[in-house]
Amino acid sequence: MIDLRSDTVTKPSDEMLETMMAAEVGDDVFGEDPTVMILENKIAKYFGKEAALYCPSGTMTNQIAIRINTQPQDEILCDQTSHIYNYEGGGAAYNSMTSIKLLHGDLGRFTSADVQDNINPDDIHYARTSMVAVENTVNKGGGSVFPLETIKEITKVAIDNKLKMHLDGARIFNALVKTGDNPLDHGKCFHTLSVCFSKGLGAPIGSALLGSKEAIGRAKRVRKVLGGGMRQAGYLAAACIYALENNVQRLKDDHRRANQLANMFEDKMYVENIISAGTNIVIISVAKDKPVKELLAAWKKKGLLAVPFGQNDIRLVTHLNFTDDMLQKTTEILA
Template sequence: MTIDLRSDTVTKPTQAMQKVMWSAEVGDDVFGEDPTVNRLEKLAAEMFGTEAGLFCPSGTMTNQIAIRVQTQPQDEIICDWRSHIYNYEGGGIAANSLCSVKLVDAPRGIMTSELVEDHVRAEDIHHPSTRLVAVENTVNKGGGSCYPLEELQALRSLCDAHKLVYHLDGARLFNALVAKQQSPEIYGPLFDTISICLSKGLGAPVGSVLLGAQDTITRARRVRKVFGGGMRQAGYLAAAGIYALENHMDRLDEDHQRARALGNTLEECSWVHEVLAVDTNIVIAILEDPHTPTQALEDLKKKGILGVPFGKKEIRFVTHLDFSDEDLRKTQKALVELY
């Protein structure tokens, strides 16, 4: 049996989730007539304290739609160099919105208002116009690091002062909420748009929701259509999202505990140089020379453990809904016995 720790996207719907999916009431969502999709969008918006929501097939799409509807060509976006929108969305900022990117290098991807302010451009015809600040919480390439609420609030004040749009890529926001013991409703008033993913830690098979003001979401609905994201009887998928929001959020702490245990084991391995602090469900190990991610992961695969390379010397493991205590024990044994 293979233990898959490549990502928290590998989870399968639980039996209870499958049951609500098959019993979902559906309609044509492009016409706005799928009652289950409408219920999911309303639930997510109310949960985060925003006016409206838009169900989309992926977090890449919700991020790209948010950027498209809140920028103009030749605008510039500020984000950390580790950001998903910069590294893992196929150059979508350039392709979809014709914008440039100004990269910040913040410790573990947690940008401060001081760092961001240093990257805000004065208005000049020679420069792109700074238009949008994007944060990611948690930070994937930062090892699942979480933003302090005070820093998010300071960034909001900075955006207000410079009349900038403020977007949150919340692909793993629920992990941050649980780790920081925060309520979702505090996030809505902070951001112009929020992308939340249902198919990572929450365990739904597909989907993300873009949250924001009603006029922003109305424009986003048009862009979703342009991007090919309009789905028809999408209520079967939305039902899984509703179930995930109502039942799978609190259990994320179990993933965090297992991730910390995994990190502790890796710190004891002679072939590991360092393990980034484990804040949520992501574990990043930096390997000792002469070990390489490719070889280490190939050897772990022979023992039935899957991870991903995450840099020249780093490997990543992500705990999730389908990773049990028994899986943890087997993984720890394989790690200790690897070399």
């Protein structure tokens, strides 16, 4: 079966498994797991931040970031496509008692002017605008990438208005490989960053929250109350270290295959629109007379899995377990 539902469906390679089994571990809740500490130090240094906190998921790191960057009755600015708004179960309201104001960007990419225009006045009738959340790459934007200069401009507005900047970097490595940007430059733009190891990098589980030592100290308390403390987590952290050291540059292969995959839909009569921003996500809009469920069922019978992504949309995501041979087979299936 060719599985393009997500880049989270990957399985650890033999080399990754060997690294995991050889890991030195301890109790991470007691701060005694040496492999977790190595990972946290490594990823914090990668983006030029003081500290990091290893967590089970990107949803948790995003939710912890919201909790430590806001107060009840605050408001977060993010794009209408953002993961924290669409796919985290209303967590901002439930966990932090904050509201969200949606911006309307280009494939999820908004501008500094959008932020400036949507900051609430200092008036008791309005929620306090306190945080800006940037998602890079943008999942619902077909893997679209925020230009670094745009992020810097947003950061200036945020600093001028005393707003916290948070990066939902579930696929930040895809963005960095696409643009060639220095991760240190991204780190300078954000108070907190959520970085995922279980998507494009292929680790079985885990994300990290990055920030100052003070912020990560507070984040540990929130992780505890959310039930995110893990014990001998070094086995999992070892996989993340392996992924970080071996699976970043190979993301170019995923991007190349996604581009070829997008080209396959150009001549399909049932496809009305294709969104593919040059990373590893392809979104197709299907004609209304071609039900998405029926199309997905037909593909599944032929050995291809994808997911519905809206009423008339389908998302396909390339990853390290999707090979050139599978790409050729996909061509035959779609034909």
